[in-house]
Amino acid sequence: NRRVVLAERPVGLPNDDTLRIETAAIPTPGPGEMLLRTVYLSLDPYMRGRMSAAKSYAEPVAIGGVMTGQVVAEVVASNCEGFAKGDHVLSGSGWQDYAVSDGKGVMNLGQNPDHPSWALGILGMPGYTAYAGLLKIGEPKPGETVVVAAASGPVGATVGQIAKIKGCRVVGVAGGPEKCAHVVDVLGFDACIDHKADDFAEQLAAACPDGIDVYFENVGGKVLYGVLPLLNPFARMPVCGTASWYNLTGLPDGPDMGPVLMGTILRMKVKVEGFIIFDSFGPEVYKEFAKEMAGWLAEGRVQYTEQVVEGLEAAPAALNDLLIGKNFGKMVVKVG
Ligand code: NDP
Structure with missing residues (x-):
């Protein structure tokens, strides 16, 4: 189980010492939990903010902590109601191959979603x-x-x-x-x-x-x-x-x-x-978005461009590219 942790807080643009890749045992899900295998990791500009200790709307990542991030993952094993082996989910598991989850805040995308990575971008x-x-x-x-x-x-x-x-x-x-x-x-x-x-x-x-x-x-x-x-x-x-x-x-x-x-x-x-x-908009706005956006995509009225980077080890450099505008479209990392 590879995971990318925050090694030190960057000053300016993150560098080679900012993030570190570690390996750890694949965790075992307990009662009411499931094991998730990351398929796609989203890279987003807010991640730079989480590397800093400055006061913000969310807690910073701790030194030695796994970098925050939304992922699309596959359920590998489940003791968690509402989630079955083979389901794809949207989860905040962060920059790692595997994570255990109790299902809270996790959205089930079903067994074979079309364009699973879109849940991190245009539909997310x-x-x-x-x-x-x-x-x-x-x-x-x-x-x-x-x-x-x-x-x-x-x-x-x-x-x-x-x-x-x-x-x-x-x-x-x-x-x-x-x-x-x-x-x-x-x-x-x-x-x-x-x-x-x-x-x-x-x-x-x-x-x-x-x-x-x-x-x-x-x-x-x-x-x-x-x-x-x-x-x-x-x-x-x-x-x-x-x-x-x-x-x-x-x-x-x-x-x-x-x-x-x-x-x-x-x-x-x-x-x-x-x-x-x-936290700025109520659930009714999200529902309206999900319905309207699905319609616009189906009608071809909204186009969506993704840049897919291969492998978790490529994520740190890809985030820097994003921060300086070297990305083209929504950046996602194909992890597994
Ligand atoms: P992008 O993938 O568009 O990446 C950020 C882009 O910012 C770069 O690609 C680059 O585009 C542009 N940029 C970087 N540096 C400069 C610069 N010096 N001058 C002008 N443009 C620059 O990001 P997202 O679409 O994911 O996010 C867009 C914005 O929305 C970000 O500021 C992000 O933090 C914010 N955001 C806020 C949320 C909220 O809840 N408030 C939620 C999600 C995103 P280019 O090369 O074209 O200049």
């Missing part, structure tokens, strides 16, 4: 994040302009496609021409701007001739500062993530943008609302 946490954050906080109306960064990633790609379904003009922001082309050609956004371009702010302004009504905040930094002058009165800003700042070791260089940010919120009467997907 990132898809739900996009749906709830955009529709319940962003409240897009037909004809409005919606901007979202990390537009080829699982959250941003879904935000933009739902906004198109709702009749909005959608402008994505992504890193590099290849991602931008995918966002327009495959995902159907109206435009996509490369945030690495020197004239990023000018290009964004040109792509948003009627200003911005919803800015779905995924990255912060240069993208946020390009958006601020374009926000319309009563714009909405669901604050989902600030990925460009996750590896900061101190405050960034450059001018203090606080006055511009707060002045814009004030003058433009912008609604800014942060959310954490697992």
Whole structure:
């Protein structure tokens, strides 16, 4: 049973000393428990936050503890009611080959689910994040302009496609021409701007001739500062993530943008609302998401891209790729 543990807390981007692979005996399930074998491990930007001791919405991973993560696993043996050998489940077992579970918080996906890994992406946490954050906080109306960064990633790609379904003009922001082309050609956004371009702010302004009504905040930094002058009165800003700042070791260089940010919120009467997907919305929103998203996928109205990395040992480097934008689509590790 291999497992990836946190060896030390990183300063800035994680390095070779941050995570360590250990082996341990395969655990034995007791009464009311089941043994799970990981099939797919999800890699997500929040994992960087769990490596730090800083106060957050969740406890950090302990030094020597198994890295947190959602997995799709197969039930190998079960003494747990409602779960049978061969069932696939969605579980928070973390970065390891095997785990024992009492079934609490575990979702049964059945014996032979279509696309089991999608439970980690478009049909799971990132898809739900996009749906709830955009529709319940962003409240897009037909004809409005919606901007979202990390537009080829699982959250941003879904935000933009739902906004198109709702009749909005959608402008994505992504890193590099290849991602931008995918966002327009495959995902159907109206435009996509490369945030690495020197004239990023000018290009964004040109792509948003009627200003911005919803800015779905995924990255912060240069993208946020390009958006601020374009926000319309009563714009909405669901604050989902600030990925460009996750590896900061101190405050960034450059001018203090606080006055511009707060002045814009004030003058433009912008609604800014942060959310954490697992506790900001009630179960009725999840049910609505699961039903609508399954329909959109079946109708081909939402496209989904995955990057599958082979082997648990490849996970640490793959997480770093994700943190610096070297991923393309939803990153999952095929473990077994
Ligand atoms: P992605 O797979 O899209 O990965 C993050 C992306 O951020 C990178 O691929 C990169 O895309 C972009 N990025 C990284 N650094 C920068 C930078 N300096 N400037 C601009 N963009 C950068 O992630 P997800 O779709 O899984 O998540 C998107 C956001 O949503 C994250 O901030 C995440 O933390 C947040 N999130 C929040 C949740 C909540 O409950 N609030 C739940 C789930 C996710 P590119 O190369 O295109 O720039």
